[in-house]
Amino acid sequence: MSDPEAPDLDTALLLCAAALATAKEVGALVSVAVVDGGGNLVAFVRMDGAEIAGPTLAVDKAYTAVAHRVSTEVLGVLARPGGPLQGLASAAGGRYICFGGGKPLWAGGRVVGGIGVSGGTVEHDVACAKAAADKWPYPAPTDSAP
Amino acid sequence: MSDPEAPDLDTALLLCAAALATAKEVGALVSVAVVDGGGNLVAFVRMDGAEIAGPTLAVDKAYTAVAHRVSTEVLGVLARPGGPLQGLASAAGGRYICFGGGKPLWAGGRVVGGIGVSGGTVEHDVACAKAAADKWPYPAPTDSAP
Amino acid sequence: MSDPEAPDLDTALLLCAAALATAKEVGALVSVAVVDGGGNLVAFVRMDGAEIAGPTLAVDKAYTAVAHRVSTEVLGVLARPGGPLQGLASAAGGRYICFGGGKPLWAGGRVVGGIGVSGGTVEHDVACAKAAADKWPYPAPTDSAP
Amino acid sequence: MSDPEAPDLDTALLLCAAALATAKEVGALVSVAVVDGGGNLVAFVRMDGAEIAGPTLAVDKAYTAVAHRVSTEVLGVLARPGGPLQGLASAAGGRYICFGGGKPLWAGGRVVGGIGVSGGTVEHDVACAKAAADKWPYPAPTDSAP
Numbered sequence: 001m002s003d004p005e006a007p008d009l010d011t012a013l014l015l016c017a018a019a020l021a022t023a024k025e026v027g028a029l030v031s032v033a034v035v036d037g038g039g040n041l042v043a044f045v046r047m048d049g050a051e052i053a054g055p056t057l058a059v060d061k062a063y064t065a066v067a068h069r070v071s072t073e074v075l076g077v078l079a080r081p082g083g084p085l086q087g088l089a090s091a092a093g094g095r096y097i098c099f100g101g102g103k104p105l106w107a108g109g110r111v112v113g114g115i116g117v118s119g120g121t122v123e124h125d126v127a128c129a130k131a132a133a134d135k136w137p138y139p140a141p142t143d144s145a146p
Numbered sequence: 147m148s149d150p151e152a153p154d155l156d157t158a159l160l161l162c163a164a165a166l167a168t169a170k171e172v173g174a175l176v177s178v179a180v181v182d183g184g185g186n187l188v189a190f191v192r193m194d195g196a197e198i199a200g201p202t203l204a205v206d207k208a209y210t211a212v213a214h215r216v217s218t219e220v221l222g223v224l225a226r227p228g229g230p231l232q233g234l235a236s237a238a239g240g241r242y243i244c245f246g247g248g249k250p251l252w253a254g255g256r257v258v259g260g261i262g263v264s265g266g267t268v269e270h271d272v273a274c275a276k277a278a279a280d281k282w283p284y285p286a287p288t289d290s291a292p
Numbered sequence: 293m294s295d296p297e298a299p300d301l302d303t304a305l306l307l308c309a310a311a312l313a314t315a316k317e318v319g320a321l322v323s324v325a326v327v328d329g330g331g332n333l334v335a336f337v338r339m340d341g342a343e344i345a346g347p348t349l350a351v352d353k354a355y356t357a358v359a360h361r362v363s364t365e366v367l368g369v370l371a372r373p374g375g376p377l378q379g380l381a382s383a384a385g386g387r388y389i390c391f392g393g394g395k396p397l398w399a400g401g402r403v404v405g406g407i408g409v410s411g412g413t414v415e416h417d418v419a420c421a422k423a424a425a426d427k428w429p430y431p432a433p434t435d436s437a438p
Numbered sequence: 439m440s441d442p443e444a445p446d447l448d449t450a451l452l453l454c455a456a457a458l459a460t461a462k463e464v465g466a467l468v469s470v471a472v473v474d475g476g477g478n479l480v481a482f483v484r485m486d487g488a489e490i491a492g493p494t495l496a497v498d499k500a501y502t503a504v505a506h507r508v509s510t511e512v513l514g515v516l517a518r519p520g521g522p523l524q525g526l527a528s529a530a531g532g533r534y535i536c537f538g539g540g541k542p543l544w545a546g547g548r549v550v551g552g553i554g555v556s557g558g559t560v561e562h563d564v565a566c567a568k569a570a571a572d573k574w575p576y577p578a579p580t581d582s583a584p
Contacts, residue, residue: 005297007195031187038330039490041201044190048154055187070472081519084560087527087536092494094532125465175304195402198331199359202384227373239384245378268376300486323479333493338481340446408488 002137003108006036009095012043012113015132019117020047022131028120030128031058034105037112039063060095061102061129064123067092069111073126074098099123107138149254149284152182155159158189158259161278165263166193171284176268179205180251183258184208196265206241207248207275208260213238215257218247219272238254247271295400295430298328304335304405307317307424314340320412322420323350326397329404333357342411352387353394353408353421361403363419366390369381387436393417400432441546441576444474450481450551453570457555459487460569466558468566472543475550477501488557490571494558498533499540499554499567507549511538511564539563545576 007015011063014035019032024029031046031054039062046054061072079088089098089108100122105113117128153161158180165178177192177200185208192200207218213222225234225244235244246268251259261282263274298309304326310326323338323346333354340348353364360367371380371390381390392414397405408427409420444454450472457470469484469492477500484492500512506513517536518525527536538560543551555566555572 009191013191029271036330037490038198038328038332040192040330041197043192044187044188045159046188052184052186055501067494069489082527085537086514087517087534090528090532091502091535092532096491111489114265197361197403198329199358199384199388202359204381222378225379235380240382240384242379243383245377301483305483330485331492333482333492334484335450336479337447338478338480342475344478 003112005112007034007042007105007113009041009043011136014055015115015135016045018135019115019132021130022128023047023120023124025118025125025129028124028128030117030119030125031055031065032132033058033062033116034067035059035062035116037066039114042113047060047119054119057097057118058101058116060120062114063116064096064098064124065094065102065104065114065116066122067096069104071100071104072097072116074103074120076100088111090115101129103129104135105133105136105138109112113117149258149263151189151258152284153251153259154182155189157282157287161261161281162189162191163272164176164178164281165274166191168274169193169263169266169270172270172273174270174274176263176265176271177201178274178278179204179208179262181205181208181212181260181262183256186257188259193265199263201244203264204247204262207243207259207264208245209252209262210242211248211260211262213242215250217246218243218248218262222246224239246290249273249279250280250286251277251282253282254288257285295404297309297404299326299334299397299405301335303428306310307407308335308337309425310427311407311424312337312419313384314420315339315412315416317347318412318416318419320416320420322409323337323347323437324412324418325350325354325408327351327354327358327359327406327408329402331358331406332392334356334405339411349389349410350393350408353389353410354406356390357394357396357406357408359388361396363392363396364394364408365414367393380410393421394400395421395425396432397430398432440580441550444551445472445480445500445543445551449574453573454481454551456573457553457566457570458483460566461558461562463500464558464562464565466555466562466566468555468563469493470566470570471496471500471554473497473500473504473552473554475504477504477552481533485557491492492557495535495540495556496554500552501540501554502534502536502555503540503552504549505534507542509538509542510535510540510554514538517518521575527529539567541567541571542578543574543576544578547579
């Protein structure tokens with residue numbers, strides 16, 4: 001299995017399904033987005049009854065995780081007031097989301113995509129994103145931030 | 147079966163699948179979006195190898211079809227220079243797309259969603275959007291524009 | 293030589309240099325941009341005295357050529373009033389530039405980048421973009437639009 | 439040598455090269471931008487493998503350094519919550535970046551350009567920007583902020 005250049009649609013939908021399964025387990029109503037390594041959308045699903053913020057926040061979480069090669073929850077720590085990346089949430093027209101729910105997808109030592117979940121509590125969003133990322137069949141570098 | 151207020155996710159994905167099946171038949175690489183009656187995204191898929199304009203144009207075609215309650219190809223005729231809606235493509239920050247590929251989804255006499263397809267020729271996009279709309283289980287009013 | 297996934301920086305600067313050489317020959321003052329297959333900037337140069345529109349238009353021409361997999365001059369014909377893509381110039385927040393100077397860069401049957409030139413007459417911009425694209429070492433599909 | 443009104447392209451590329459050399463030394467993957475005194479881009483380079491946030495953040499750091507005539511790290515202190523410029527990061531549509539990596543370029547007592555680096559740790563970005571600024575052949579006023 002060679003390293004992919006981007007999540008293909010089948011894999012992207014599989015990741016979405018994994019996030020939705022976890023959302024149902026924990027009782028959250030979420031949106032889930034998968035983007036490629038250029039930050040462009042591959043797949044998106046919004047559960048029945050999930051809030052309309054999802055099409056913005058799930059997509060932008062996935063975009064942010066690609067743009068910074070780190071989960072949005074780790075980024076959120078760096079972007080705190082007084083932190084090394086303070087104010088980051090306002091950059092890029094507000095597209096960098098600095099709280100949990102976005103994760104980069106690695107393959108061959110590069111970030112080739114990202115997943116973003118929004119709509120539940122941050123804890124729920126993070127759990128759903130993790131469930132999705134766990135289905136991604138390629139490993140992250142051992143020294144990459146989570 | 148009562149009239150829905152919006153496409154549910156299962157139906158949205160079924161419509162996407164119908165559009166993708168037609169795209170494969172005609173040899174097009176497309177993106178497909180389904181939005182609800184508020185113009186907010188419910189589901190999106192981009193075929194492997196489809197251009198990155200899709201996440202913008204498929205979504206905005208679906209949005210446009212809801213916003214104006216008419217297919218984007220009909221809207222395109224109205225929006226021609228000298229036409230009754232000239233300049234419409236520049237309105238709404240450029241989100242109103244005035245060429246084929248977007249269709250409203252009716253139920254109970256109201257527009258409750260929209261579908262948008264982008265990535266092929268306009269003819270291909272229209273064929274894919276029609277294939278998707280044909281799977282929508284509720285009728286359009288007999289006097290609505292196509 | 294395997295197909296690249298994106299223009300590397302050395303190649304991008306080589307393409308920029310080719311465009312600048314042509315600009316000097318024809319007496320134009322231009323900006324030149326190279327983007328990757330996700331539409332993200334790889335390299336940019338603005339000649340001394342070139343107008344400040346270049347950072348917007350050269351980048352967006354390159355972006356447009358990637359997004360639509362066609363030169364921006366061909367796109368311009370399609371996007372004419374009454375044409376199949378009328379109003380396209382207003383979409384995507386105005387980032388789709390519908391006149392000459394942008395060209396996609398193909399490799400392995402896929403668009404993996406784009407080049408954009410702005411600042412001269414459209415004829416000059418097209419000539420500069422062509423000079424740059426001619427330095428790109430991978431062929432376009434024989435059936436792709438120019 | 440009279441004072442320039444802006445970085446010319448040759449000098450801008452020399453500054454970029456200095457930043458890239460330092461990035462390689464410290465093992466960072468960065469983007470580098472040089473803007474003129476109007477905040478408009480003169481040159482940009484993104485190293486192979488550098489994150490896609492660079493085209494936004496390197497450019498906006500350079501822009502910010504020009505706009506406020508101070509390095510973005512000094513600005514970051516002023517822009518802290520409770521500080522004299524709190525909330526600045528949200529102004530200008532989010533283009534003012536309030537952490538290190540941007541430096542103004544002075545000549546003849548005026549700011550005539552700026553350099554911005556993004557992609558490494560903030561410490562790496564600052565070191566790369568300093569290496570570039572050290573190649574700038576004109577002195578800053580002795581009383582200017584660093």
